[in-house]
Each structure stands twice: as structure tokens, then as C-alpha cells.
Amino acid sequence: MVDEVVSGSPSExxxxxxxxxxxxxxxxxxxxxSPKKPWNTERRQSRRRHGLxxxxxxxxxxxxxxxxxxxxxxLMLEENGTFSSKCDGxxxxxxxxxxxxxxxxxxxxxxxxxxxxMMQMASPLFGLLLDRYGPVFTAYLMAIIGWIGLTxxxxxxxxxxxxxxxxxxxxxxxxxxxxxxxxxxxxxxxEGNRMRQRVIITxxxxxxxxxxxxxxLWAIDKGTSGSFTxxxxxxxxxxxxxxxxxxGLYLWTVVEPEQAITNVEDDEEGEEEEKSTKSDAxxxxxDTKAENDAxxxxxxxxxxxxxxxxxxxxxxxxxVSKSIAPQDTYILVRDRTFRQQIVSLPFGAFVVFWTIAVxxxxxxxxxxxxxxxxxxxxxxxxxxxxIFTLLMPASLVAVPFTDETxxxxxxxxxxxxxxxxxxxxxxIRLLSDNLNVQVIGFVLFSFWRSFLFGxxxxxxxxxxxxxxxxxxxxxxxxLTGATAFLNVPITDYxxxxxGGDFFIPNLIYTCLIGVCVLAAWYLGKVNRREKHxxxxxxxxxxxxxxxxxxNFSFVQ
Numbered sequence: 001m002v003d004e005v006v007s008g009s010p011s012e013x014x015x016x017x018x019x020x021x022x023x024x025x026x027x028x029x030x031x032x033x034s035p036k037k038p039w040n041t042e043r044r045q046s047r048r049r050h051g052l053x054x055x056x057x058x059x060x061x062x063x064x065x066x067x068x069x070x071x072x073x074x075l076m077l078e079e080n081g082t083f084s085s086k087c088d089g090x091x092x093x094x095x096x097x098x099x100x101x102x103x104x105x106x107x108x109x110x111x112x113x114x115x116x117x118m119m120q121m122a123s124p125l126f127g128l129l130l131d132r133y134g135p136v137f138t139a140y141l142m143a144i145i146g147w148i149g150l151t152x153x154x155x156x157x158x159x160x161x162x163x164x165x166x167x168x169x170x171x172x173x174x175x176x177x178x179x180x181x182x183x184x185x186x187x188x189x190x191e192g193n194r195m196r197q198r199v200i201i202t203x204x205x206x207x208x209x210x211x212x213x214x215x216x217l218w219a220i221d222k223g224t225s226g227s228f229t230x231x232x233x234x235x236x237x238x239x240x241x242x243x244x245x246x247x248g249l250y251l252w253t254v255v256e257p258e259q260a261i262t263n264v265e266d267d268e269e270g271e272e273e274e275k276s277t278k279s280d281a282x283x284x285x286x287d288t289k290a291e292n293d294a295x296x297x298x299x300x301x302x303x304x305x306x307x308x309x310x311x312x313x314x315x316x317x318x319x320v321s322k323s324i325a326p327q328d329t330y331i332l333v334r335d336r337t338f339r340q341q342i343v344s345l346p347f348g349a350f351v352v353f354w355t356i357a358v359x360x361x362x363x364x365x366x367x368x369x370x371x372x373x374x375x376x377x378x379x380x381x382x383x384x385x386x387i388f389t390l391l392m393p394a395s396l397v398a399v400p401f402t403d404e405t406x407x408x409x410x411x412x413x414x415x416x417x418x419x420x421x422x423x424x425x426x427x428i429r430l431l432s433d434n435l436n437v438q439v440i441g442f443v444l445f446s447f448w449r450s451f452l453f454g455x456x457x458x459x460x461x462x463x464x465x466x467x468x469x470x471x472x473x474x475x476x477x478x479l480t481g482a483t484a485f486l487n488v489p490i491t492d493y494x495x496x497x498x499g500g501d502f503f504i505p506n507l508i509y510t511c512l513i514g515v516c517v518l519a520a521w522y523l524g525k526v527n528r529r530e531k532h533x534x535x536x537x538x539x540x541x542x543x544x545x546x547x548x549x550x551n552f553s554f555v556q
Contacts, residue, residue, distance in 0.1 A: 045256050045258075046258075048254055048256075049255055052252060052255050053185065053199050055244060055248040055251060056203055056248060057203065057206045059244050059248050060210060061210045062241070063146060063174070063213075063244070064175050064207060064210060065206060065209065065210020066214050068175075068210070068365075069210070070214075072217065076214075076217065076218055079221075079230075080230040082109065082157065083104075083109060083161050084105060086104040086108055087102035112164050112165060115165060115169065117481070117484075119173050119176065120172070120478065122478075123176055123475070123478045126176060127470040127471035127472065127473050127474025127475065128474070129141070130180055130474075135181055139248065142174050142178050143249055145170050145174045149168065150234065152167035153167040154234045157230045157231045157234065179207065182203040183473065185199055186198075186458070187257070189257075190258040191461070193258065194403070200457045201402045201454035204395075204453035205395045205453075208446075208449050208450065211392050212389070212392065330529060333463050334463065334465040335465075338468055342471075346463060349523050350519070352516075353456075354480070355479050355480055357418065359483045360512070361449060367494070370494075370502075371500075372385050374500035374502070375433055376435065380435070384435050387439060391446050392446060394443060394447070395449050395450035397446075398451060399450065399454070401447070402414070405451075405455075406458060411458075411524060412523065412524020412525075412528070414458075415520030415524065416520050417451055417455075419513055419517050419520055421451065422513050423510070425441040425442075425444035425445050427510065429502075463530075490504070490508070493505070
């Protein structure tokens with residue numbers, strides 16, 4: 001049984017209207033009918049797969065993940081005078097050392113990013129597109145939408161502030177498409193190949209680290225003492241995106257999944273072994289009439305033997321098949337229909353785990369500035385907020401730890417490691433008022449984010465069928481987009497009612513980690529059960545193939 005098709009092709013029901021090969025990875029059946037590829041072709045495909053991984057890291061870090069580094073972008077827009085017209089008539093304090101930024105202008109800029117984040121609610125539609133048309137089509141859509149968004153941003157900085165809204169909404173769409181595409185980038189590598197989970201884990205870490213990209217643009221602007229206007233700087237950024245995305249799109253177009261190529265080689269090796277078996281049998285079978293007659297007489301005698309003498313052979317074959325055949329009536333989640341997969345308990349447990357964890361992540365990213373201010377960070381010149389921001393790329397350091405965790409103790413250990421780190425930094429936020437101790441929590445938070453997205457997206461392709469992965473990813477992203485609104489009332493309560501004391505919201509999320517522990521325990525149980533069933537099927541296939549070969553040789 002083929003456990004997984006890495007092409008990201010549409011379901012069988014829609015197979016007849018499958019789009020052009022340009023927009024989907026090669027179908028496994030089509031590849032299996034093609035002539036055998038020479039070894040140098042496989043080497044070329046291996047280089048393309050690894051090249052795709054490299055450029056996926058580049059466009060994820062520089063463009064896809066940059067969307068969440070809003071702070072530096074807001075600073076550049078303020079310095080550019082964006083929405084400055086909202087400050088007309090505002091009475092600035094002459095003794096205020098800050099730049100002429102009024103509350104209405106700041107609020108307008110924050111709302112631009114808020115409305116862009118709301119586009120995450122469209123993730124289910126993107127999931128349908130990904131499953132229907134494949135990852136290649138999705139990659140083209142991601143790049144084109146991103147280019148249009150950047151172009152509108154350049155025009156907005158020079159002509160119309162209102163164009164910022166569609167600009168960042170399109171850039172948000174490109175970001176969400178790229179986030180869903182990270183799983184399929186890993187699926188270019190064969191299931192069972194550690195490179196697959198390493199790619200997914202690394203891309204998620206690059207997604208986190210990309211939040212400092214716009215900080216780099218702001219540093220360039222400051223370093224050149226304003227030699228470039230914001231429009232000029234963004235134009236160079238657009239040119240860079242065309243080069244990197246363009247190369248990535250080329251690699252998406254020409255790359256072939258490793259699993260499909262491996263299947264072709266395995267099938268043809270099996271055909272060669274079968275031909276070899278036939279030729280060996282032909283050499284052993286006598287070609288004289290007398291010997292053939294003697295063989296026929298022996299077969300006739302064997303048919304006349306009492307049935308009791310034939311029973312041992314039959315019973316032995318039955319015992320082998322019974323010992324190998326799976327007795328478990330459990331149906332793998334990936335073998336179920338789309339609706340059954342989405343409403344299954346394993347997927348439901350993952351949704352619970354994911355929703356709590358990601359909503360908590362959004363809460364921390366949103367409230368850390370006010371949380372640290374309550375602890376006295378304003379008196380330090382926001383030094384600890386700067387440390388928190390600069391430590392975000394530390395998730396890259398966690399990549400090898402995530403990989404080794406999954407290799408040594410599996411997904412159950414990976415999910416529980418997420419819970420352990422989450423509990424640790426939550427207790428620090430909950431119990432310590434020391435800013436230096438909070439730095440330890442910053443490091444744990446960066447590692448927690450790396451494990452959260454790396455383990456979760458590595459687990460997805462092992463639980464669901466490839467034709468469902470895209471739609472399911474869209475569903476979980478849309479759910480977290482909806483639950484993010486729950487952070488608004490608890491944040492308002494902490495700031496307005498408690499004067500910036502986040503003890504109650506922090507306590508709520510710390511207690512919710514207990515729910516995540518139960519969900520992770522159940523997911524680990526399901527993962528072990530499904531791995532056992534798949535291993536039993538594999539052994540059954542091996543035994544069946546061996547018996548068929550023996551029977552064929554005996555008949556010859």
C-alpha cells in the first residue's frame with residue numbers, strides 16, 4: 001500500500017478534471033508508467049529538491065515571515081508621513097521630544113495590519129485551492145499576490161495612503177499561502193526520509209525568524225542617513241523578491257517528488273527480479289518427455305493422497321497469514337473520506353491542541369510590550385522588549401533539537417516537549433516580577449514556537465491523506481484567526497481594569513496547558529497505533545510477495 005502521495009494532487013472524484021502538469025507535481029501513476037530514469041536524472045532531481053528547500057528558506061525568511069514584523073514597518077511609515085493628514089488640527093506638545101506622531105495616525109497604521117491579519121479567515125479557501133490544483137499552482141499564486149501587494153505598497157508611499165489597506169491585505173494573503181505551502185515543500189521528500197521533517201521544521205523556524213526582516217530594512221534606512229526614500233528602498237526589496245521567488249517558482253515547476261521516483265525504481269526492480277526468477281526456473285525444469293510424464297504422474301499421486309496429509313501444509317499457510325494479517329478493526333485516518341478525517345477524534349484532538357497553543361502565541365506577541373511595561377521596562381528604555389524581539393530568530397537554534405526529539409521519542413514526545421516548555425515560561429510570566437528572569441522565559445518562548453510549528457506541521461502529513469492536508473491546514477488557520485478575537489476582552493481587562501497586571505490572563509493560559517497535555521497524550525496514542533498497523537501491513541505485503549514467488553517457482 002502506498003501510504004502517502006506527495007504530489008498534493010486533487011481527490012479521485014476530481015481526477016478527471018485535473019489541471020495542467022505545470023500546476024501540480026507529477027502524478028504517481030503517471031510516473032510509474034514512464035521509462036526508467038538513469039541514475040544521473042535522479043541526481044539532478046535530488047539537487048532540484050535541495051535547491052527548492054534553499055530558496056524556500058530564502059523567500060520564507062525575507063518575505064513570507066516578514067509580515068509579522070510590523071513594528072519596524074510602522075516606524076518607516078511614520079517617518080514617511082503616512083496618514084499624517086489625520087494629525088491636522090492636533091495640538092502637539094512643544095516639549096515632547098517624540099516625532100510629530102498623533103494618536104489618530106498611530107491608530108490608523110495599527111488598523112492597517114489588523115485588517116490584513118483578518119485575511120487569515122480566508123485560509124479554508126486557500127486550502128481548497130492547494131488540494132485541488134497542487135503546490136506548484138499555489139506557489140505561483142503566492143508569488144504573484146505578493147508582488148502585487150509590494151507594488152501597491154510602493155505606490156501607497158508615494159501617492160495614496162488608502163492603498164496601504166489592499167497592499168498589506170494582499171501581502172497577508174501571500175503570507176498565509178506560503179505558510180500552508182511549507183508542509184508540501186517537505187512532502188517533496190519521501191516519507192520515512194528524515195529530510196522531510198527537517199525541511200518542515202526549518203521552514204517554520206525561518207518563518208519565525210523572518211519577523212526581523214523589516215527591522216533590517218529600517219536599519220538600512222537609518223544607516224544610509226535617509227539617502228533612499230521609502231519608495232526607493234521598497235523598490236529594491238521588490239526586485240529582490242522577483243529574483244528569489246522567480247528561482248523558487250522554476251524549481252517548483254521542474255522538481256519531482258522523491259517518493260514517486262522511488263516507486264518507479266522499486267517497481268522496475270521487482271519486474272527484473274520476476275524475470276530472473278522465470279529464467280532460473282526455466283533452466284531447472286527438464287525438457288524431456290519422459291521426465292515431464294514422470295512429473296505428471298507424481299502430481300496425480302499427490303492429488304490422491306488422503307486429505308489429512310494435505311492439512312499440515314494448508315494449516316501452516318493459514319497460520320502464517322493469520323499471524324501477519326492485521327486483526328485491528330481501526331481504520332487509519334488517512335484511509336477515511338474527507339468528512340470522516342475532518343470530524344475524526346484524532347483531528348479534533350489536534351485542533352484543540354493547536355488552537356490553544358497558537359491563540360496563546362498570539363496573546364504573548366500582542367501583550368508582551370504592556371506586560372514588560374508593568375514590570376518596569378519603560379524605565380530601562382524598553383531594553384527588555386528589544387531583547388524579546390531580537391531573540392525571536394533564536395528558534396533557528398531549536399531546529400536540531402526538534403529534529404532529534406522526533407527521531408528519538410516520536411511525536412508524542414515532541415508534543416509533550418511543547419507543553420513542558422510552555423508550562424516553564426508560563427510559570428515565569430506568572431510568578432516572577434524580575435525582568436532578568438523574564439529573559440529566560442524569552443528563550444523558552446522562542447524554542448516553544450519552533451517546536452510548536454515544527455512538530456505540528458510534521459505531524460500533519462502522517463495523520464491525514466495528502467488530498468486533505470491543504471484543506472485541513474486552512475481550517476486550523478481559520479479557527480485560530482477566529483479565536484484570536486478572544487484575546488481582546490482579556491487584554492482590555494488586564495490593561496484597563498487591572499492597570500496592566502496580566503496575572504489573571506496568564507493564569508488562564510497556564511491552566512489551559514493541562515488540556516494540551518491530555519490532547520498530546522491522545523495524539524501520541526493514535527500515532528503509535530497507526531504506525532503499528534502500517535508496519536503490520538508492510539510485513540503482510542512482504543510475506544504475500546514471498547509466497548507468490550515460491551508458488552510461481554513450484555508451478556514452473
